[in-house]
Amino acid sequence: MNVSAAKRFTSNVPSFIPRYKFPKYNMALTDFKGHQLKALRKFERLVPQMNMIIELRDIRAPISTRNVIFDRIARKEHNMLKLVVYTRKDLMPRNKTYVDRLMQWHEELGEKFVLLDCRDKTDVKNLLKILEWQNYELEKEGGYLPMGYRALITGMPNVGKSTLINSLRAIFDEHDRDNTGGKRKKVARTGAEAGVTRSTSEVIRVASRTAESKNEIYLIDTPGISVPGRISDHNRMLGLALCGSVKNNLIDPIFQADYLLYLMNLQNFYERKKELYPGSNDSPTNDIYEVLARLQVNKGQNEKSVAIEWTNKWRLQGKGIIFDPEALLSNDEFSYKKYVDSQLEKLGGLSYEGLSDRLRGNPNQIF
Numbered sequence: 001m002n003v004s005a006a007k008r009f010t011s012n013v014p015s016f017i018p019r020y021k022f023p024k025y026n027m028a029l030t031d032f033k034g035h036q037l038k039a040l041r042k043f044e045r046l047v048p049q050m051n052m053i054i055e056l057r058d059i060r061a062p063i064s065t066r067n068v069i070f071d072r073i074a075r076k077e078h079n080m081l082k083l084v085v086y087t088r089k090d091l092m093p094r095n096k097t098y099v100d101r102l103m104q105w106h107e108e109l110g111e112k113f114v115l116l117d118c119r120d121k122t123d124v125k126n127l128l129k130i131l132e133w134q135n136y137e138l139e140k141e142g143g144y145l146p147m148g149y150r151a152l153i154t155g156m157p158n159v160g161k162s163t164l165i166n167s168l169r170a171i172f173d174e175h176d177r178d179n180t181g182g183k184r185k186k187v188a189r190t191g192a193e194a195g196v197t198r199s200t201s202e203v204i205r206v207a208s209r210t211a212e213s214k215n216e217i218y219l220i221d222t223p224g225i226s227v228p229g230r231i232s233d234h235n236r237m238l239g240l241a242l243c244g245s246v247k248n249n250l251i252d253p254i255f256q257a258d259y260l261l262y263l264m265n266l267q268n269f270y271e272r273k274k275e276l277y278p279g280s281n282d283s284p285t286n287d288i289y290e291v292l293a294r295l296q297v298n299k300g301q302n303e304k305s306v307a308i309e310w311t312n313k314w315r316l317q318g319k320g321i322i323f324d325p326e327a328l329l330s331n332d333e334f335s336y337k338k339y340v341d342s343q344l345e346k347l348g349g350l351s352y353e354g355l356s357d358r359l360r361g362n363p364n365q366i367f
């Protein structure tokens with residue numbers, strides 16, 4: 001973060017200045033795995049059969065949980081319709097500036113997005129309405145789809161894909177029960193259609209044929225895909241760790257706790273949300289060991305377990321915090337579009353051929 005931008009974050013507490021830069025600790029920069037590579041190859045085969053790609057991202061880390069691999073796949077397929085679903089709406093900062101910033105980012109990229117809590121029925125029903133509308137638009141142009149209207153559900157690990165699919169399924173179930181006089185009809189899990197292999201992707205029906213629509217609507221569930229090392233960096237990896245999108249034990253818990261402290265200080269938690277600041281009766285600090293000492297319940301508790309407990313709490317219920325420092329900057333200071341373009345450039349012509357060999361036995365999984 002540059003100094004002029006950082007000055008805005010200076011706290012009103014006399015003599016306290018948050019850190020504007022986070023140290024580049026020695027840590028793994030990616031969590032890309034062999035099975036994700038397999039899933040990616042499968043994606044490329046499946047995408048031509050899709051009508052829409054839905055990419056889930058965590059609203060608290062809109063930059064870190066974006067995976068440009070999905071952009072590349074969607075663009076290859078003649079600019080396939082892509083919808084971004086930001087999950088964990090219930091945890092997002094209640095801050096109009098933040099929402100305005102997101103709107104501007106997405107406008108620049110021509111990318112549609114919605115915010116939702118994957119566990120909230122009303123939110124999920126609204127997403128279903130979008131799918132139904134898109135299907136209706138296609139049908140209006142005479143598009144009867146024997147395989148149904150298909151949306152591929154993608155995203156980084158742990159962003160809420162299964163939760164969203166289960167919620168959509170529950171709505172479908174309920175609707176089905178109503179229409180079948182209380183008898184529970186099993187939700188379709190069809191994998192038998194041409195080109196869809198049952199073993200690796202689940203096909204879930206979320207809307208049946210109706211009087212108005214001949215097409216059924218299906219979701220295709222996919223495993224979470226991480227980014228390869230060439231488009232990752234320290235901030236991205238730490239942001240993902242705080243969202244639970246990379247394996248917890250991959251990064252030292254003290255680094256994760258220190259990053260959380262760095263973000264809290266940049267976001268003035270000490271003044272805005274004092275009750276959530278560690279040791280809220282003490283002064284703000286940039287010293288993670290001081291924080292861990294404040295949070296220690298008894299003298300026997302070691303620093304690492306205190307760090308794990310604290311970050312876990314924020315990972316699951318952390319309300320009102322943003323995990324990407326760049327998202328705190330104005331659009332003059334940080335261009336999301338430029339960032340995405342540079343990510344795509346770095347990704348370049350990444351070919352998956354031979355990658356499995358390189359992934360095997362490479363602890364840093366850099367490629």
Ligand SMILES: Nc1nc2c(ncn2[C@@H]2O[C@H](COP(=O)(O)OP(=O)(O)OP(=O)(O)O)[C@@H](O)[C@H]2O)c(=O)[nH]1
Pocket residue numbers: 087088089090091116117118119155156157158159160161162163164223224316
């Ligand atoms: N607060 C909140 N929690 C959510 C939301 N969506 C999902 N979760 C929680 O986030 C955790 C991960 O959700 P999953 O649905 O398993 O994520 P996933 O993307 O399927 O994970 P992978 O299968 O690892 O790729 C679970 O504990 C969910 O309850 C949301 O909108 N709000």
